[in-house]
Amino acid sequence: MRIPQGKKKYYNRMKYTYTRYTGDDLEDIDIEELVSKLSRLLLASGFGSPAGDADDPTGASDQRPEQDLHDAMLEALLNGGLLSGDAVSQLLGDAADGDGASKLEQLAQRLIEQMAQQGYITRHPDLDAERRRREGQGDGDGPDGPMRFEVTDKGLDFLGYRALRDLLGSVGRSSLGRHDTRDLATGVEASGAPKPYAFGDTLNLDSSATILNAVRRMGPDALAGPGIDVEYEDLMVAQGEYQSACATVLMLDCSHSMILYGEDRFTPAKQVALALANLIKHQYPGDTLRVVLFHDSAEEIPLRQLARVRVGPHYTNTREGLRMARRILERQQRDMRQIVMITDGKPSALTQPNGDIYRNPFGLDPWVIAETFAEVANCRKAGILINTFMLAQDQELVSFVKRVSQICRGKAYFTTPHTLGQYVLTDYLNKKTRTVH
Secondary structure, three states, rough: OOOHHHHHHHHHHOOOOOOOOOOOOOOOOOHHHHHHHHHHHHOOOEEEOHHHHHOOOOOOOEEEHHHHHHHHHHHHHOOOOOOOOEEEEEOOOOOOOOOOHHHHHHHHHHHHHHHHOOOEEEEEEEHHHHHHHHOOOOOOOOOOOEEEEEEEEHHHHHHHHHHHHHHHOOOOOOOOOOEEEEEEEEEOOOOEEEEEEEOOOOOOOOHHHHHHHHHHHHHHHHHOOOOOOHHHHHHHEEEEEEOOEEEEEEEEEOOOOOOOOOOOOHHHHHHHHHHHHHHHHHHOOOEEEEEEEOOOOOOEEEEHHHOOOOEOOOOOHHHHHHHHHHHHOOOOOEEEEEEOOOOOOOOOOOEEEOOOOEOOOOOOOHHHHHHHHHHHHHHHHHHOEEEEEEEOOOOHHHHHHHHHHHHHEEEEEEOOOOOOOHHHHHHHOOOOOOOOO
């Protein structure tokens, strides 16, 4: 290549500097993969108001110390497979150097800032910690002061998408359709024999069958004229598989037992709920999903609040949750109406006619059980199916869940937090909404 005379000096002055990797380059780190690795922290299910910030207008209860995120970030960088072994070694440097830890912490801090820039979290000053620091009661968190973080709606939506992708991958699903049935309808996708058009049918015209009808009606002279006259009775429409619409209420147990006994059962339940919401939103737009939390009582929450719900020191009022879910579904005009109940405990509370809550910490109180079964029967009378996903397997609880399934002709799944998602999504995808005998 010939270089113009006037630019030779410019090219001669060009210099290239090569330096060792210091952790400043973030191009090799997939932020989406990082957020996915941090999902357990971002969906943490500690104590608080069951509905998250719905009862907290300031939203302060949804903010957590940024130090928790920083520590989880370090764990993900070191053990999450986000960096190659060489990159981790270069970041840590020599054990005697003492500078490796600071480089890794700087990288973690920069990644937190990048998560905020891309809209996965928002950062806020920790006013209480800052006040204590100024009063000399805190140890301080650097010149910028302590910070807190909160997961954004974009972050929650992304976590639902990743949960759905991971769960569908684990059950071997490579593509999604709609809820197929054995019925035929005049839809957009043609897969059945054509039929004569009737008022109310989708005008998915089968042109070949329509022209053939016109030719048969006109006889031998049909092709002699300038064209073929098509009459109303000649119209034929293509038939496609009838695809149903489904209304679902997800009942989520927020009682204390969901995080007792050294096992967090609530966070996996929330991940499954987010995945189900994402599945319906993007793959089944004609379906509806509502969420009901049940604890001492029951309440409906908006979907956008789902990832922020928490457990609390509550009992399990299954009857009230079923009653609220039934009332919601009775207003839904859908071919299929179902309740998906995720729980791990026996009914131990009941709302009395005067509004007071009756509680029995031992569970399986005869009065509570009888009223709960009565509500299950009401759901069956309303044509509502109840599918129960049980996260515990003690004998009395198994008997209760089996009885619920017998009354409403639903299904009972005895599973674990690790396999819950596979059961819920497989059941939803395989659902048949109408049987033709």
